[in-house]
Amino acid sequence: MNSPTISPAPIRKTLLVKADVQRSFTAFTNRMGSWWPRSHSIAASPTVDVIIEPRAGGRWYERGEDGSESEWGKVLHWDPPARVILAWQLDGGWKYNPACVTEVEINFTAVDAMQTRVEFEHRHLERLGENAAAVRELLNSGWGGILELYGKLVAGAEDAAK
Amino acid sequence: MSRKNTAAAALAALADPTRRQLIERLKAGPKAVGDLARGVPVSRPAVSQHLAVLKAAGLVRDVAAGTRRVYEIDPKGLGAIRAWLDDMWGDALGRFGAELDKEKDDTV
Numbered sequence: 714m715n716s717p718t719i720s721p722a723p724i725r726k727t728l729l730v731k732a733d734v735q736r737s738f739t740a741f742t743n744r745m746g747s748w749w750p751r752s753h754s755i756a757a758s759p760t761v762d763v764i765i766e767p768r769a770g771g772r773w774y775e776r777g778e779d780g781s782e783s784e785w786g787k788v789l790h791w792d793p794p795a796r797v798i799l800a801w802q803l804d805g806g807w808k809y810n811p812a813c814v815t816e817v818e819i820n821f822t823a824v825d826a827m828q829t830r831v832e833f834e835h836r837h838l839e840r841l842g843e844n845a846a847a848v849r850e851l852l853n854s855g856w857g858g859i860l861e862l863y864g865k866l867v868a869g870a871e872d873a874a875k
Numbered sequence: 876m877s878r879k880n881t882a883a884a885a886l887a888a889l890a891d892p893t894r895r896q897l898i899e900r901l902k903a904g905p906k907a908v909g910d911l912a913r914g915v916p917v918s919r920p921a922v923s924q925h926l927a928v929l930k931a932a933g934l935v936r937d938v939a940a941g942t943r944r945v946y947e948i949d950p951k952g953l954g955a956i957r958a959w960l961d962d963m964w965g966d967a968l969g970r971f972g973a974e975l976d977k978e979k980d981d982t983v
Contacts, residue, residue: 724961726968732975740975748974750966833968835960 723836730829734821737829738794741819742767746776755803756783765799767791773799784809789816796820804841815840888932893917894925898948901935905947 730737740748746762754760758777763785766772771788790798797819804813820832888894896915900906908926912919926946929935936949 724964726964728968728972730972730975732978736978737975740978741971744974748967748970750963750970753963753967831968831971833964835964838960 721838723834723838726833728831728833729824730831731827732829733826734823734829735794737831738797738821741821741831742793742797749775754783755785755809756781765797767793786814786817790818794821801835813840884932885934888928888934891925891928893921894929897922897925897929898934901946901948905938905940905945907940907943907945911946 732740742765745765746760749760749763751760754775756775756777758779758781760775761778762776764772764774764776765788767788769788769791771791772784773786773788774782774784776782784802786800786802788797789800790796799817799819801815801817802809802811802813804810815835815837818834818836822830822832824830889898893915897911900911900914908919908923911926912922915922917925926935926937930937930946930949933949935946937944937946
């Protein structure tokens with residue numbers, strides 16, 4: 714069945730950074746923990762590092778102060794220093810959900826020896842709506858009236874995921 | 876409601892196929908409940924209930940048209956889904972760029 718879908722536009726950002734391609738790629742993939750905003754975390758414990766394992770299939774996760782590890786996703790494509798594609802497996806409610814895969818692609822292109830253009834895209838955002846986790850969050854936060862609709866929503870999300 | 880909760884509400888509202896169908900029909904222009912109820916396999920009260928959920932999630936709004944109310948897509952609502960992700964990446968990439976600037980200064 715050709716069911717109607719809502720497709721939010723991908724998030725796209727381009728920036729110029731003052732480093733060559735290799736250093737830009739390394740800073741992004743190998744030292745994400747040094748620049749990742751601490752306000753964006755899914756762990757109970759404060760984030761001390763964000764790790765991307767440098768290979769296709771590698772994990773993408775944050776490590777908390779207490780040593781706990783929280784999965785964010787995995788590496789889909791590893792092509793240093795030109796490109797990396799990551800699976801972002803956090804759903805609309807900021808919960809890790811292996812069934813929910815949106816893609817983050819970053820391309821690194823040399824402008825000159827001192828500058829790199831970084832092109833960023835986070836796509837397939839419509840997939841964030843294809844699960845019930847957001848509903849669970851609403852339930853947890855006591856959003857009015859949602860209890861009545863819970864069964865219907867979960868059924869709808871399951872249908873959408875097929 | 877915070878932006879994050881707004882986004883979660885929008886996502887939850889769109890998880891239902893009937894509600895997605897209603898949104899699709901509203902893409903063609905504003906419609907009254909009765910018009911929307913024709914062509915969807917649920918009762919008119921159920922359509923009203925779905926519209927209430929879409930409205931609470933910021934995806935549609937209702938406006939007076941003479942003696943009746945019509946529903947239309949809220950142009951601000953659909954963006955809620957991606958707004959907080961957009962903010963997050965803007966913040967993160969800004970810090971990434973600043974980190975490389977800082978490294979450069981350190982090595983001069």
